[in-house]
Amino acid sequence: MKILVAIKQVPERDAQIHIASTGRLAGRWIDEDDLAYSINEPDAYALEEALQLKERLQQGEVIVLCAGPERVLSTLREALAKGADRAIHVAVEADDLAARDTLGVATLLADAIRAESPDLILTGLQSEDLGLGQTGVVLAELLSIPHVTIILQVEKTGTGLRVKRELEDGWFQHVDLPLPALLTIQSGGNKLRYATLMGIKKAKTKETKTVSAAPAAAPSIALDRVYLPEKQKKTQMLTGTSAEVAAQLVEKLKFEVRVI
Amino acid sequence: MTTVPSQEKSYGDLQGETVLVFLEQRAGSWNRMSFEALAAGQQLAATLGTTCSAAVLGTGPSLSTLAVELAAKQLERVYAVDHALLEPYTADGYVHALQQLIEHAAPAFVLLPHTYQVRDFAPALATRLRQVLISDVIAIHVGVGEGSGPVFVRQLLQGKLNADYRPTSDSGPAFISIQAGSYRADAVLSGAAGTTTIIEPFSPQLTPSQLRSQPGEPFRQSAQTVDLSAAPVIVSVGRGIGEQENIPLVEELAKALGAELAASRPICDNGWLPMERQVGSSGQTVSPKLYLAVGISGAIQHLVGMKGSKSVIAINKDENAPIFEVADYGVVGDMFEIVPELTKAILAAKS
Ligand SMILES: Cc1cc2nc3c(=O)[nH]c(=O)nc-3n(C[C@H](O)[C@H](O)[C@H](O)COP(=O)(O)OP(=O)(O)OC[C@H]3O[C@@H](n4cnc5c(N)ncnc54)[C@H](O)[C@@H]3O)c2cc1C
Ligand SMILES: Nc1ncnc2c1ncn2[C@@H]1O[C@H](COP(=O)(O)O)[C@@H](O)[C@H]1O
Numbered sequence: 001m002k003i004l005v006a007i008k009q010v011p012e013r014d015a016q017i018h019i020a021s022t023g024r025l026a027g028r029w030i031d032e033d034d035l036a037y038s039i040n041e042p043d044a045y046a047l048e049e050a051l052q053l054k055e056r057l058q059q060g061e062v063i064v065l066c067a068g069p070e071r072v073l074s075t076l077r078e079a080l081a082k083g084a085d086r087a088i089h090v091a092v093e094a095d096d097l098a099a100r101d102t103l104g105v106a107t108l109l110a111d112a113i114r115a116e117s118p119d120l121i122l123t124g125l126q127s128e129d130l131g132l133g134q135t136g137v138v139l140a141e142l143l144s145i146p147h148v149t150i151i152l153q154v155e156k157t158g159t160g161l162r163v164k165r166e167l168e169d170g171w172f173q174h175v176d177l178p179l180p181a182l183l184t185i186q187s188g189g190n191k192l193r194y195a196t197l198m199g200i201k202k203a204k205t206k207e208t209k210t211v212s213a214a215p216a217a218a219p220s221i222a223l224d225r226v227y228l229p230e231k232q233k234k235t236q237m238l239t240g241t242s243a244e245v246a247a248q249l250v251e252k253l254k255f256e257v258r259v260i
Numbered sequence: 261m262t263t264v265p266s267q268e269k270s271y272g273d274l275q276g277e278t279v280l281v282f283l284e285q286r287a288g289s290w291n292r293m294s295f296e297a298l299a300a301g302q303q304l305a306a307t308l309g310t311t312c313s314a315a316v317l318g319t320g321p322s323l324s325t326l327a328v329e330l331a332a333k334q335l336e337r338v339y340a341v342d343h344a345l346l347e348p349y350t351a352d353g354y355v356h357a358l359q360q361l362i363e364h365a366a367p368a369f370v371l372l373p374h375t376y377q378v379r380d381f382a383p384a385l386a387t388r389l390r391q392v393l394i395s396d397v398i399a400i401h402v403g404v405g406e407g408s409g410p411v412f413v414r415q416l417l418q419g420k421l422n423a424d425y426r427p428t429s430d431s432g433p434a435f436i437s438i439q440a441g442s443y444r445a446d447a448v449l450s451g452a453a454g455t456t457t458i459i460e461p462f463s464p465q466l467t468p469s470q471l472r473s474q475p476g477e478p479f480r481q482s483a484q485t486v487d488l489s490a491a492p493v494i495v496s497v498g499r500g501i502g503e504q505e506n507i508p509l510v511e512e513l514a515k516a517l518g519a520e521l522a523a524s525r526p527i528c529d530n531g532w533l534p535m536e537r538q539v540g541s542s543g544q545t546v547s548p549k550l551y552l553a554v555g556i557s558g559a560i561q562h563l564v565g566m567k568g569s570k571s572v573i574a575i576n577k578d579e580n581a582p583i584f585e586v587a588d589y590g591v592v593g594d595m596f597e598i599v600p601e602l603t604k605a606i607l608a609a610k611s
Contacts, residue, residue: 011417013418013499013557014578017417017420017421019421030417030421101392102383102392102393103387103390103392106387125379128417128418129416129417130416131395131396131414131415131416131417131418132395132396133379133383133395133396134379134383134393134395137351137379137380137381137383137384137387138383138384138386138387140384141383141384141387141388142387146351146352146472146473147351147384148351148380148473149351149376149379149380150376150379150380165475166376166542167376167478168375168376168541168542169541169542169543169544169545170480170481170484170542170543170544171478171479171480172478172479172480172481173475173476173477173478173479174475174476175473175474175475175476176473176474176476177472177473177474178472187525187526187529188525188526188528188529191531218428219392219428220390220391220392220427220428220429221392221394221425221426221427221428221429221434222425222426222427222428223423223424223425224411224423224424224425224426225423225424226416226421226422226423226424227421227422227423227424228421228422228580229415229419229421229422229582229585231584231585232585233584233585233586233587235574235584235585235587235588235589235590236588236589236590237584237589237590237591237592238589238590238591239591239592242593242597242598242601243601243605245591245593245598245601245602246598246601246602246604246605247605249573249589249591249602249605250602250605250606250609252573252589253517253550253606253609254609256571257549257550257570257571257573258549259492259493259517259549259550260517260606260609260610
């Protein structure tokens with residue numbers, strides 16, 4: 001089975017964010033200089049699912065795909081080190097990518113995928129920076145293949161796949177679907193592996209193909225501005241040394257919240 | 261997403277263009293977020309000086325019952341979209357049916373609740389109509405800036421930033437999904453006495469071969485042995501704990517307070533605490549007297565599970581963490597310094 005995993009590189013969760021003040025996206029995106037990046041967390045689980053599926057089937061290929069500027073090569077390399085067989089990099093400058101809407105980004109990915117015709121495409125269910133939760137589903141629609149979202153487990157059956165889909169409030173369901181198909185993967189279905197030294201060495205010999213991005217079409221939605229959310233709630237902030245804060249908290253617990 | 265002024269809709273153009281709200285049901289019961297989306301739709305329609313209609317999909321008598329219930333709300337029309345293949349839910353069934361309904365009803369705005377089901381079909385529906393869904397919207401502003409249409413606010417970077425989005429396409433309706441808790445379900449207006457909402461049955465064309473996936477019955481993983489929903493005091497831990505070895509730190513705090521220990525999703529994903537202690541949209545919903553959140557950022561999927569708490573205390577090293585938005589008392593600082601002091605102080609106060 002040929003499995004393609006779309007992985008996105010996003011700012012690290014603890015990164016200090018500043019709104020861009022210069023450039024094409026001033027006031028409309030964040031300052032990307034000096035930011036540290038890593039793989040989008042659900043995408044790491046998507047890669048893990050793909051690698052385990054290939055190992056279980058004892059055959060097939062795992063291809064990782066990422067659209068972004070040169071810096072995303074580090075995320076692709078890490079995926080190769082974890083065991084992906086090859087990588088495709090859709091080269092697109094950060095401000096060009098940010099100027100495309102969901103349909104625009106999914107079109108970029110679809111263009112790169114068509115030449116591969118994979119049996120299975122995995123994406124993360126949601127990116128940590130844009131948080132659209134859509135790119136996978138839009139991609140499936142563009143490729144005219146069925147999709148199921150928020151998936152925790154994938155099993156090959158005689159006719160296609162059986163997947164375990166998360167529902168709200170602790171419920172799940174199984175869904176059967178034919179191949180080719182696209183699944184959006186939720187975090188937590190597997191334990192993530194680390195790249196081994198051996199894997200890192202091997203990754204250097206693996207192929208990374210760079211493809212260029214078609215120019216952006218006119219978007220259907222526009223991002224006008226980004227800004228810090230306004231605080232709506234009056235939170236009482238307690239300050240001082242740890243001991244002082246602890247003493248104040250105990251006061252609150254005793255006399256306001258009344259739990260001790 | 262660049263600005264395309266030539267395609268901008270002006271406020272005046274929008275008058276008379278209608279709002280359609282999709283309400284989600286399963287097995288004859290509403291998803292409670294549906295009415296939050298309905299409140300948003302009614303409010304948007306009122307500000308635009310236009311009408312609001314609603315659509316519900318399903319089949320048979322249970323659909324009729326839901327449609328009648330909806331018709332009591334202040335709505336122009338209720339579309340009861342009826343087909344045997346719409347039960348159970350499939351993305352393909354819903355996309356086909358709603359595409360036909362939208363072509364028939366020609367709304368300018370389609371609002372949906374940002375549920376798991378909507379995440380599953382709405383991006384494909386919008387794509388089929390060559391539109392882009394603006395997902396997980398927390399607020400709608402109308403008439404800000406000269407001659408501009410509504411602006412839809414959504415969060416970026418897990419709530420660290422807000423962003424204003426605007427539809428720029430004239431070729432079809434704008435699709436908007438509404439984040440849980442952004443609008444109040446009890447703000448939905450009922451129809452005025454003497455007015456009637458038309459219930460319009462709508463039968464989409466659907467064939468079994470169009471449904472490519474086969475859903476199974478919903479199930480629960482295992483019998484739940486921990487019922488956090490009844491706990492009066494909860495200490496909840498997030499990724500700020502760093503590693504599994506540090507969990508005893510919060511266990512001791514919970515013990516000192518006589519509290520149940522709960523966690524954010526990544527803690528349970530990593531297996532550091534069992535799944536049944538997870539709070540949030542894919543875990544348990546809790547409403548204790550006290551929810552003490554330690555090292556939790558406050559992502560919306562976590563907040564929906566604990567917003568009903570009587571009081572919330574948050575300890576987080578990042579002063580901009582969204583968890584402080586829902587906290588009564590906040591401490592900005594390192595949990596590894598504060599938590600042991602707090603445990604000590606509680607034990608001392610109790611003895
Ligand atoms: C469909 C879907 C369903 C989901 N369901 C759920 C759900 O049910 N429940 C849930 O919780 N999440 C859920 N999530 C995940 C959610 O989006 C967040 O990723 C998750 O809640 C983040 O957990 P966290 O706050 O522990 O981690 P992070 O977001 O990584 O936050 C860690 C926090 O710890 C703070 N911190 C770090 N070190 C320290 C220190 N030394 N002292 C003090 N503070 C520190 C940081 O400042 C940060 O704010 C879901 C996501 C999706 C897409
Ligand atoms: N630039 C990109 N390159 C590769 N994959 C992407 C890119 N953007 C989004 N994706 C995929 O789409 C998923 C959902 O992203 P989003 O719709 O932004 O929430 C991510 O988890 C990735 O798997």
